[in-house]
Amino acid sequence: MSPAFPKSLRFFCTLSLLALCPLPVFAQESAAPDMGRIHGRVISPTGQPQTGGTISLSTDGGDTMLYNFPVSANGEYAGQALPGEYTLLYRATDTPDGKVVDYIQGVVVLAGKDVGVDEDMTRKEYMDRLSPEQQKQIEQMKEAAAAAAAASKQVDVVNADLQTVNQDLNDAANARATAMQALGKDASAQDIDAKTSEIENAKYSEVESLMAKDAAASPGESVVWIGLARADVGLKNYLDAETNFKKALDLESKAQQPQPALLAAAESGLGEVYARTLRVDEASASFDAAVKADPSNAAVYLRNAAVIFYLTKNVPAQVDAADKAIKADPTDSFLYYIKGVGLAQNAPFDAATDKSVLPADCVAAFHKYLELAPNGPFASEVTTALERSEDKMSPPKPASEN
Secondary structure (H helix, E strand, O other), X not given: OOOOOOOOOEEOOOOXXXXXXXXXXXOOOOOOOOOEEEEEEEEOOOOOEEOOOEEEEEOOOOOOOOEEEEOOOOOEXXXXXXXXXXXXXXXXXXXXXXXXXXXEEEEEEOOOOEEEOOEEOOOHHHHHOOOHHHXXXXXXXXXXXXXXXXXXXXXXXXXXXXXXXHHHHHHHXXXXXXXXXXXXXXXXXXXXXXXXXXXXXXXXXXXXXXXXHHHHHOOOOHHHHHHHXXXXXXXXXXXXXXXXXXXXXXXXXXXXXXXXXXXXXXXXXXXXXXXXXXXXXXXXXXXXXXXXXXXXXXHHHHXXXXXXXXXOOXXXXXXXHHHHHHHHXXXXXXXXXXXXXXXXXXXXXXXXXXXXXXXXXXXXXXXXXXXXXXXXXXHHHHHHHHHOEOOOOOOOXXXXXX
């Protein structure tokens, strides 16, 4: 019969020691010929590895601790002992002297053998020793741990989906180049346009599917609503895009610690939606709000504004946005092209000289583009525009020389 647990050693339970730690593979060592080996894990009442403490072996029910083995941060213990039958006891780092958290009687160590014994506090024997209040607290902790594990798993799913989404958005942005490469140099413009649309629709549709799924599973995450809204923009579902960008903006604004990049992404996205639906003032206000939310990336949002107004052929807004963006990043050649093209739109034509009369700001912008990107994709177009104007390709003089 196993020795009775002594009345002098009172049972002690603390619920403050529960820890969530990963469990590595246990590395076994050989026991000496006349010794036995014991190893195992200490598992908390919520089923997680127990951090720290000591496992002891006793032959008198706990009055004398013959062997003491430290419990690692991952809940593992191991050590050697003489063959025999023991009471295994667990004491946490803050367990008062003379008390234990748990014990297991009748643990046998065999010579030259390695026995595994887990100190598992989820077992019924242990739980039955607890008061109703302690049992209720453990159940609540289990529920909280399960909820945290589910939330962590969902975060992993969302992060994996976002990686796919980012790749899809990048592929959609490069759809024309992909189409041209796939069809070859002899492909017609009509075929290239069709292939480009096919690629874009496939990529944006996948983004929409992934983000709609994640928005349903994690409705409180602003980033998934931003992803869904970007898919809506790509698929030209502007009303849905506006709704989803606003949803993201509302969520992130109310967050305990709003992330500037997410606030700005939602505002910039709204700016694009407004620009594409010809609401210029609202678009400009949203782009400015993006800059205010994340000033460290002001150049990115202002460039987005200039590009969107350029693509939507809103010349006054295009020129104004390009000016703002140039102030933020005066080294971006494309901004000077956007500005110059906008200013050239309404340039008068002088029949006497057979030349167009480009505004001075337009000429300056074109020259700056050529200075920054002499071999850029628009260099030939800009050079031709200057050659066909009254400008003789000489850079404009500084204001101080006029």
